[in-house]
Amino acid sequence: METASCTCATAWSSTAPRPTDPMRALWRGIVRIVFWSYERGSWPYDVLVAAILVFVLLTPRAWFHDRPQESVGASSSVSLVAEDVDAQTRTYRLDATLLSPQKRTAKATPELERETHDILNRTVEDLRDSTFQVVRIDPSVASDGSVSYYDVTVHR
Secondary structure: OOOOOOOOOOOOOOOOOOOOHHHHHHHHHHHHHHOOOOOOOOHHHHHHHHHHHHHHHHOOHHHOOOOOOOOHHHHHOEEEEEEEOOOOEEEEEEEHHHOOHHHOOOOOOHHHHHHHHHHHHHHOHHHOOOOOEEEEEEEEEOOOOOEEEEEEEEEO
């Protein structure tokens, strides 16, 4: 049985470069990168893996602002009470329930100061990742002798 062969003439010869060949090659490269269609072990594959590793390892962490979500209770239990611009101090009111019962004392202790500093650093956006000092802690004692909240004055 004979097979018919057809030779079709093309408008462009195979030796003459097409005017859109560089653009097609660029587009083909972009499509292959996006769909990751390079064979494992080929040099483009290795270059892409190296680029991803460089990005992951050398990108500053601050670019992503990735932080754990704070609970609504903690952030609503801390509020700004007063601000003294001249002295560069702010006073925040902390609900005493944010502290463990062992650290809820009516007088300022180093443990109480450290704990309130950590709470403010976690919950107050303006104090995150900045240095500040707890200047004064004023507890508000209820009639039964328990502490209901603390007014914490900080200096930036």
